Amino acid sequence: MTDLVDLLPGSLLVLSPLAISLVTAVAVFLIPEGGVRSRSTVNLGAAAVKLGLIALMVPVVVGGARPEWRTALLPGIDFVLRIEPLSLLFAGLSSLLWLLTTVYAIGYLEDRPHRSRFFGFFALCVTATVGIAFSGNLVTFLLFYELLTLVTYPLVVHNGTAAARRSGRLYMLYTLGGGLSLLTGIVWLSALVGDVEFSPGGVEAVGALAADSPATAVAIFALMVAGLGVKAALFPLHGWLPRAMVAPAPVSALLHAVAVVKAGVFGLVRVIDDVYGVEVASALGVLTPLLVLASFTVLYGSVRALFQDDLKKRLAYSTVSQVSYITLGITLVTAVGTAGGLAHLVHQGLMKITLFFCAGLFAEVLGIKTVSALAGLGRRMPWTCAAFTVGAFGMIGVPPVAGFISKWELGLGALDSENQWVLWVLVASAVLNSAYFLPPVVAMWFRRAEESRGESHQDSPEVPDYRRRRGLEAPAALLVPAVITAGLSLAVGIVAAAPYAPLAMATFIARGVFP
Structure with missing residues (x-):
């Protein structure tokens, strides 16, 4: 090369x-x-x-x-x-x-x-x-x-x-x-x-x-x-x-996963x-206050997400929480914590863009924009809901999705630092992530559409006629990117130790910071 x-x-x-x-x-x-x-x-x-x-x-x-x-x-x-x-x-x-x-x-x-x-x-x-x-x-x-x-x-x-x-x-x-x-x-x-x-x-x-x-x-x-x-x-x-x-939706994905917050x-x-x-x-003593602020933001964003029925706003507050994991990692002053934070920069991007892609699909195909209207969508849009599930599990930290890898590294970094209390922040955040991501996933797969509150599905007046005529699952140009990013969220978790994988690159970078 x-x-x-x-x-x-x-x-x-x-x-x-x-x-x-x-x-x-x-x-x-x-x-x-x-x-x-x-x-x-x-x-x-x-x-x-x-x-x-x-x-x-x-x-x-x-x-x-x-x-x-x-x-x-x-x-x-x-x-x-x-x-x-x-x-x-x-x-x-x-x-x-x-x-x-x-x-x-x-x-x-x-x-x-x-x-x-x-x-x-x-x-x-x-x-x-x-x-x-x-x-x-x-x-x-x-x-x-x-x-x-x-x-x-x-x-x-x-x-x-x-x-x-x-x-x-x-x-x-x-x-x-x-x-x-x-x-x-x-x-x-x-x-x-x-x-x-x-x-x-x-x-x-x-x-x-x-x-x-x-x-x-x-x-x-x-x-x-x-x-x-x-x-x-x-x-x-x-x-x-x-x-x-x-x-x-493409702009939301850009703001959260690709450009601005990153x-x-x-x-x-x-x-x-x-x-x-x-x-x-x-x-200088400036990292501990920043670590405390990042830890608070992790929990604050998760709590605010818990009370959002608008799906994109729930994902937005989730971003407030999840991006602060990166700041948390680099302020632990340990090589493994820094590696975990840098890996999460990539892992969070893959998982969060998947979730925003799916939120856009729900709105485009069926006019659904709220968490309370997601019941039964697993039967109507199985591929979209499967991609959303992978992204949600990754945000929670379920193995082997990428989010588990970076959160594991952050936990090790906390144990290796002088601020072991951060481990409890990670645990509390995982519990809160479960509280606001699992209910919509369960509703998609295990509840019937009649149990939804809020918008109706295919009859929503916001759904253009040309979208309705295409059927229930999303068009390929919209669906394929969501499925690919969901697959990548799984893949980078499974092969995290492989050469040039995000975690391997992050570990290589951290070694330069902590020679």
Whole structure:
């Protein structure tokens, strides 16, 4: 595989994935609204090529190569793109789910207006996500992080309703406020120590600042964590996420599994592991408060999910809880905890996108949007309900689904740390997850449709006639991505120890943080 490095210069390896998404966005914006086949071909072809390119990079980067491209940006600060194992973990997830979400969105948006606009901003969102993954320093990260905010706004308000516009305004209020906090922290840190390039184990100049002026280092850390905590949906900065559920199902999947919340928690990983370093951050005393906040968010999100009848809002509060597992893992200050948190970044993405795909199918095929109306769906939509069941079991932590693997690692990390009480947080969260995921699963498979409360099934006025004529199970373009992500949620749990599996990659990355 080293032939790839010989064949392509490092700069081209770094720029190609970004260029693919960016060129796709421009091309899609230019395709007329009626050019369905052209638009689908461009989207799917670009997503497949990009995924293949990322996959080819994995053994090269794990083998030690670090492709890089840089250029001068500001005095003393470069614009830096670099591919590292952590970069590939995030970029690989986004590239895989871009392809599957594109297939899903093509079916979901059939016969609906503004598809070129949707897919154009969708590709820009993926461009920003890969830019975040490949960023080699804090300033480059900030630029792509703020770009992600701007290009996701049109997706949140895509439906054009009053509720969508209100949610969009709230989304911008939260994320731009968070961006301002992050900007302040990065400018302050850069003014003190110069260009801050990510380095596993932490940046030496930041460690020196922490030793000389710990109060300043703590204040800067707090500003950056507050800014990143908005997209990471840490309590009390999570309020935008449930409200954003008025967006179309592919956008909900994008927000929760592919881009926005993952960008926030990825940024937290960068600040803790690659800017401050866990040893310096721990010595400053900033990790324990963040661990407590993450633990509270895990439980808070689960409790709020328990009382949501709207299916997408239940899944949204579940995301608030589940994404905080990642923050919890990286603040345990143990290698196994960090590995568990990083593995959950991928595992949660696969499981949560499965659940949102299925929620979209229930709404599209039968007009069902509430948990109380799910009874009997296992007979009507068996494949969709089977995929939902796999995702739900994974969120609970039932083996061998992927969620069990990362939660097992997090439990071991808690036992190996000075904060063994976190194990009880994980147990309590598993009980709460069971309480809000098992009832809908039981209702799907073991109750009859007549027992549903709320919407009727096939007779819902919200179900378009063309959907009804296709029968009870979802069209293939909508169903296949959900089944694939459910299958992957099982597969990465079963082969967790295999080379290049998410857990194996996460363990490899954690070894760089804890040499």
